[in-house]
Amino acid sequence: MRNPQLRRALAMSASIAALGTVVGALVWNTNPLLGSALGAGAGFLLGSIVAAFADWRIGLALLVVLLVGEDSLRKAVPGSPYTISLGKDFLIAACYLCYVFRPNLRRPLRGANNLEKWGVYVPILAWMSFVVLEAANPALPNLLxxxxxxxxWLLYFPMMVLMxxxxxxxxxxxxFLRAMAYLAIxxxxxxxxxxxxxxDLPPFLRESAFRKVRTLERGGxxxxxESLFATPTLLSLASVFQLCLCIGLLKMRRARRQRLLLWASGYCAVMSAHLSGIxxxxxxxxxxxxxxxxxxxYRFEQRPGVKRRPRPGLIMGGLVGFLLGAILVGFMTGNRAEAFWTSIQPEIVQERMDTAIAVTDDFGGGLLGNGTGSAGKSGRVMNLFGKASPSNERVEWGTALVHYSFGVIGMWLGALLGxxxxxxxxxxxxxxxxxxFAPVRYTLW
Incomplete structure (x- = not known):
């Protein structure tokens, strides 16, 4: 927020959002709550896109606000259309266009070495090419x-270059990385x-498009x-990411206050992963x-112009975290305790893995599958033309989605390239x- 350009962009987007609230309520007079919410979202999106065309880095900063607002809108306003999730795609596209057509706003990157070319970029580009080819699969009912x-599949891959x-x-x-880690608190x-x-919470902090409870093995x-995320799965994955980030940042020398906050953030990330219910x-x-x-x-750190010095240790803080976790587990009772113990019980884990494999086999796709977009919600693009979605929305995650969309060949190719x-x-x-930054580079991996 110390960036004046970012403050101006936020002010402009908020002003357009306020105007959009009024316009939306007038246009959707049959449902003014939905209309005002959609109008505010569209106004903020418009302001963000304008700011992104001016500077792609400002656009990426506003993307964070847009993502949080999108999920809050879907939770708080009944009847919110699924198409509001497309808003972030337009903002990301604006960032990409600005990055490409305004070279004065970026710095030249060093060329990739052979390890980066052949070890990272080649498998990624090979998978992207396969996904594009699968869009021409004759099993798809419509090219759209x-x-x-x-x-x-591919919208977010170029983000590696921008970041x-x-x-x-x-x-x-x-x-920035510390701020991302502190968000765990x-x-x-x-x-x-x-x-x-x-x-007791307002709707935008509690409502969910996801089912609200999980049935345990004994019937409880x-x-x-899901916190501020769209689904509990995203909360769980974000918590694991923040935990890794905390570990890497703690392995770097820093002020005591920063270290205390990072340890607290790491503990909070673990607890959020458990409370997600996943x-x-x-x-x-x-x-x-x-x-x-x-x-x-990683025992030593060497910075230009600074004497080689030892890195901080992680063992004592890790033991403290382990003991705190053991105490909390000891106080667990009822269904939450059962959820914890069954998540690590070998027989139940094996049973769930067998079930997942069976589900993957049920959604068969032959050798080449049903094509890119045949699973999940990609087919909802046809709703814009008054037609029903032809995609199988029951297949949304993991190997089942890959198997259904890309078939046996896609499964093996994806595993190999991955x-x-x-x-x-x-x-x-x-x-x-x-x-x-060697520890952070490792933990981000």
């Missing part, structure tokens, strides 16, 4: 569905409020929580901690261990 599917040019110096990068507070005071129920939330956290164990051996890219990224991540 394939184009919509391409948008779903590599987003920061102008290391201090701003460190500040308010996210956890909201998650706790949803878990304990659900019915445990509540899903079975695998804590399992993912455990896997993240396990895979970050090699950071213990492993290829992960190994390439890993080799990039572990290079130059004494560099300042």
């Amino acid at each position: 569905v394939g184009i919509s599917g391409i948008r779903t 590599s040019n987003f920061f102008r110096h290391s201090d701003s990068a460190d500040g 308010p996210i956890f507070i909201l998650t706790m409020l949803q878990n304990s005071f659900y019915y 129920e445990v509540r899903y929580n 079975r695998t939330g804590l399992s993912f956290c455990a896997i993240a901690v396990f895979t970050c164990l090699p950071l213990i051996f 492993i290829w890219a992960l190994l390439g990224l890993f080799r990039v991540a572990i290079g130059d261990r004494e560099a300042r």
Whole structure:
């Protein structure tokens, strides 16, 4: 917020949003609440797009506000159309166009070395090419569905290039990453409020497009929580990301206040993952901690013009976190305790894996599948032309979606290219261990 250009962009977007509120209420006079909300959202989006054309970095900053507002709107206003989720796509497209056609706003990047080219970019580009080719699959009823599917799969890949040019110096990068990690604290507070005071919260903080409870093996129920995200799955994944970020940032020398906040953020991220209600939330956290164990051996930090010095340790704080977690687990009772223990019980985990494999097999797609966009909500593009969505919306996640859309060939190709890219990224991540941001590079991997 110290950037005057960002403040002006926020003020402009908010002003247009206020005007849109009035216009929307007048246009949708049959449902003024929905109309005013949609008008405000459209106004803010319009202002953000204008700002993004002026500077793509400002557009990316406003994208965060838009994402939070989109989910809050869908929760708070009954009957909100699914098409409001397309708003962020227009803003991202505006950022891309500004990046391409206004080279004076970016700095030249160094060329990729052979490891980055062949270990990272080649598998990613190969998968993108396969997704585009699958849009011409004859099993698709309409080419527009394939184009919509391409948008779903490929829209965010170029963001890697933009984010590599987003920061102008290391201090701003460190500040931004710390802010992302600190967000785990308010996210956890909201998650706790949803878990304990659900019915006392306003609709935009509690309503969900996702089912609200999960049935346990013995018949009990445990509540899903999603904080400010669209689904509890996103909350769980964001918590794991923030945990990894905290681990990497803590391995860098910094002020005591920053370290205390980062430790608190890491603990909050783990608790949010558990309270999300997603079975695998804590399992993912455990896997993240396990895979970050090699950071213990990142013993020294070397910065230009500064004497080589040892890095901070993680063992004591990790033990404190483990003990706190053990105490909290000991006080768990009822359905929440059952949800925790069944999430790590080997027999139940194996049963769920077998079920997931069976579900994947049920949604068969043959050798080449049903085409890009044939699963999930990509087919809703046909709603704009008064037609029903031809996509199978029951298939939204994971291997079932890949199998249904791209078939057996797509499953094997995706696995091969995914492993290829992960190994390439890993080799990039572990290079130059004494560099300042080496721990963050590793934990982001």
